[in-house]
Amino acid sequence: METPSDEKKTMGEPLLITAPTTSKGGFRTLPFILANEAFERMASLGLSPNMILYLTKEYGLETAQAANLIFVWSAANNFTPIIGAFLADSCVGKYRMIGFGSILSFLGMVLLWLTAMLPQARPHCDQFSSICESPTTTQLLLLYSSFGLMSIGAGGIRSSSLAFGADQLKRNNPETLQSFFSWYYASISFSALIAVTFIVYVQDNLGWKMGFGVPVMLMFMSSLSFYLASPFYVKLKARRSLFTGLAQVIVASFRNRHIDLPSQPTKEVYYHGKGSMLHVPSEKLRFLNKACLIKNPQQDLTSDGNASNPWSLCTIDQAEELKALIRVTPIWSTGIMLSVIIAQGSFLVIQAGTMDRHITPKFEIPAGSFGMFMIIAVIAWIAFYDRIARPLASKIKGKPVSLSLKQKMGIGLLCSCASMVSVANVEYIRRETAIQGLSDEPQAMVYISALWLLPFNVLGGLAEAFTAIGHMEFFYSELPKTMSSIAANLLGLEAFAASLVASFITSTVDDVTKKGGESWISSNINKGHYDYYYWLLAGLCMLNFMYFLACSKAYGPCQGDDEGQAQASRKDDRESIDDC
Structure with a gap:
C-alpha cells in the first residue's frame, strides 16, 4: 500500500502511463503523430466552410436541409471521439485506434x-438556372457514406x-510534456488557418474536383506519416476504461436502491480500494453511496479484499x-x-457570398475563409491575456491577478450574445439593400462590404477564448485527476450536443415560419429573414x-478560482469534491 506521501507525489505528476525505458518512443516519434492529426484536421476542416455551397448548388438541397446535414455531420465528428476513447482505453489500444481512424478518414x-x-454520383444541375434534379437514393447513400466514414x-x-x-x-519530465502539449495545440491551430484559407481558396477558384482532391492528398499524407514511425512507437496495452467504472456505480446504486444507508457511517461499512485516502463517502448525492455499501463481507468481498462483483459493489473513489x-454538468450545459x-x-458563408469581399480591386476573400478571423481572434486574445494583460495587472497590484473561472465563462457568454446582435444588424441592412431590385437574385452581389461581418467573428472568437478555455480549466480543476480523460472530452461532448440543438432550432424555425409564406432561412436569402x-x-x-x-x-x-485551493487540490484531489 502506498503511503500518503507517495500518493501525493504521484498526484503531483502528470496523469500519464509511464513509458517503458526502451529504445522506443521519445521525441523522434512526435513529429509523425503531430503530422497525422494536423493533416487530418486540415483536410476535414477544409471541407466544412464551403460544404453548404456544395450541397445547395451541386445537390439542389434546400438551405435548411443542407444546414441540418452539416449539423449532424458536425455532431458525429464530436461524438465519435468519445466512443473512440472508450474503445481505445478498454480493448483496442491507442495505436490501432489511430491507424483505424486514419484509413477510414482517407476512404x-x-x-x-x-x-x-463522377457526374453520375450527383444529380444533374442546370448551371444557368441553378435548378437541380432530386438526388437518387444511391447518390445520397454515397454522400452520406462519405460523411459517416470521415466521422468515424x-x-x-x-x-x-x-x-x-x-x-x-x-x-517524470513535466516540462517535456508541456512542450508537447503546446506543439500539439499549435499544430491544430495552424492546420485550421490553412484549412479555412488555402483549401477554401482552391475550392472557390479551381473547382470542387481540385478542392476535394487536396484533402484526399492531405489525408493520405496523414496516414502515411503515422505508419512510417510504427516500429518506433511505444504501444501500451488497453486497460479498463473510466467510463466502465462510472457505469458500474450507476448499476450498483440501482441494484442496492432498497438498502438503507447507515446513520453513522464508518470506514468498515464502505468499500474503498487499496491506497485510497477516502474511507467514507461525502454526503452529497447520497443515493450513490449505496454503490459502495458492503452488505455482507463474506459474499461481497474476495479473500484478498477485492469486490467479488464490481457491478454490485464499487469503491468510494468511483x-x-x-x-x-x-x-x-449544469455549468457544462451552459456552453x-x-x-x-x-x-x-454555414449561414455566414451564404451571407458573405452576397456581399463585397474585395480587399483590393483584384483580390477578394473567399466567403468560406471569414472563419479565419475567429481563429485569429482566439489566438490573439490568448497571447495578449497571457503575456501582456495578466502580467501587467499583477505588476500593478503587486500580487498575482487573473480572471476567475466564472468571470471568464460569463464574459464569453456575453460576447456570444453580442456577436449575434452584430450579425443580425448587418443582415438587416444587407437585406434592406438587396430587396430594392434584387429580391429574385439571391446570388447577386450587394455592394456592402463583407468586412462588416468581422465583429461577429471577433466577438465569436473572444467568446470561444473566454468560455471554451474557461470550461476546460473548470473541468480540470473541479474533477479529480483520475478523470482527466473525461475532462478532455467534455468540450467535444458539448459540441456534439450543440450540433443537435442547432439542427433542432433550424428545423423548427424553418417548419414554423414557412407556414406563413417564405421561411426565415429560405434558400433565397433576400426573401428570407436571416x-x-x-x-x-x-x-x-x-x-x-x-x-x-x-x-x-x-x-x-470553484477550486480554480483560488490558487491556494488549487494547489491543495493537486495534493489531494478527492478533498476537492467536499470543499467545492
Missing part, C-alpha cells in the same frame, strides 16, 4: 471526392492522438468521481449555446446567460 474523403469527379475516422484519430503522443514521453461529474452560435458558420433568425439566437443567448448565473450561484466556489 471517406475519397468517396466525397468521387461525388465531384475522426473519432479514431482525435480520441487518441494526444494521449498516444504523451505515451511516447517519460512521465462513487465520488461520478458525483463530481454530475456536479459540473452548449455558445457552440450553437459558433456552428452558424436577421430574425439571428435575433432569435441572440435572445436564446441571453436566456442561457441567466441560466449560467443561476448554475454558477448554485455550484458555489
Whole structure:
C-alpha cells in the first residue's frame, strides 16, 4: 500500500502511463503523430466552410436541409471521439485506434471526392438556372457514406492522438510534456488557418474536383506519416476504461436502491480500494453511496479484499468521481449555446457570398475563409491575456491577478450574445439593400462590404477564448485527476450536443415560419429573414446567460478560482469534491 506521501507525489505528476525505458518512443516519434492529426484536421476542416455551397448548388438541397446535414455531420465528428476513447482505453489500444481512424478518414474523403469527379454520383444541375434534379437514393447513400466514414475516422484519430503522443514521453519530465502539449495545440491551430484559407481558396477558384482532391492528398499524407514511425512507437496495452467504472456505480446504486444507508457511517461499512485516502463517502448525492455499501463481507468481498462483483459493489473513489461529474454538468450545459452560435458558420458563408469581399480591386476573400478571423481572434486574445494583460495587472497590484473561472465563462457568454446582435444588424441592412431590385437574385452581389461581418467573428472568437478555455480549466480543476480523460472530452461532448440543438432550432424555425409564406432561412436569402433568425439566437443567448448565473450561484466556489485551493487540490484531489 502506498503511503500518503507517495500518493501525493504521484498526484503531483502528470496523469500519464509511464513509458517503458526502451529504445522506443521519445521525441523522434512526435513529429509523425503531430503530422497525422494536423493533416487530418486540415483536410476535414477544409471541407466544412464551403460544404453548404456544395450541397445547395451541386445537390439542389434546400438551405435548411443542407444546414441540418452539416449539423449532424458536425455532431458525429464530436461524438465519435468519445466512443473512440472508450474503445481505445478498454480493448483496442491507442495505436490501432489511430491507424483505424486514419484509413477510414482517407476512404471517406475519397468517396466525397468521387461525388465531384463522377457526374453520375450527383444529380444533374442546370448551371444557368441553378435548378437541380432530386438526388437518387444511391447518390445520397454515397454522400452520406462519405460523411459517416470521415466521422468515424475522426473519432479514431482525435480520441487518441494526444494521449498516444504523451505515451511516447517519460512521465517524470513535466516540462517535456508541456512542450508537447503546446506543439500539439499549435499544430491544430495552424492546420485550421490553412484549412479555412488555402483549401477554401482552391475550392472557390479551381473547382470542387481540385478542392476535394487536396484533402484526399492531405489525408493520405496523414496516414502515411503515422505508419512510417510504427516500429518506433511505444504501444501500451488497453486497460479498463473510466467510463466502465462510472457505469458500474450507476448499476450498483440501482441494484442496492432498497438498502438503507447507515446513520453513522464508518470506514468498515464502505468499500474503498487499496491506497485510497477516502474511507467514507461525502454526503452529497447520497443515493450513490449505496454503490459502495458492503452488505455482507463474506459474499461481497474476495479473500484478498477485492469486490467479488464490481457491478454490485464499487469503491468510494468511483462513487465520488461520478458525483463530481454530475456536479459540473449544469455549468457544462451552459456552453452548449455558445457552440450553437459558433456552428452558424454555414449561414455566414451564404451571407458573405452576397456581399463585397474585395480587399483590393483584384483580390477578394473567399466567403468560406471569414472563419479565419475567429481563429485569429482566439489566438490573439490568448497571447495578449497571457503575456501582456495578466502580467501587467499583477505588476500593478503587486500580487498575482487573473480572471476567475466564472468571470471568464460569463464574459464569453456575453460576447456570444453580442456577436449575434452584430450579425443580425448587418443582415438587416444587407437585406434592406438587396430587396430594392434584387429580391429574385439571391446570388447577386450587394455592394456592402463583407468586412462588416468581422465583429461577429471577433466577438465569436473572444467568446470561444473566454468560455471554451474557461470550461476546460473548470473541468480540470473541479474533477479529480483520475478523470482527466473525461475532462478532455467534455468540450467535444458539448459540441456534439450543440450540433443537435442547432439542427433542432433550424428545423423548427424553418417548419414554423414557412407556414406563413417564405421561411426565415429560405434558400433565397433576400426573401428570407436571416436577421430574425439571428435575433432569435441572440435572445436564446441571453436566456442561457441567466441560466449560467443561476448554475454558477448554485455550484458555489470553484477550486480554480483560488490558487491556494488549487494547489491543495493537486495534493489531494478527492478533498476537492467536499470543499467545492
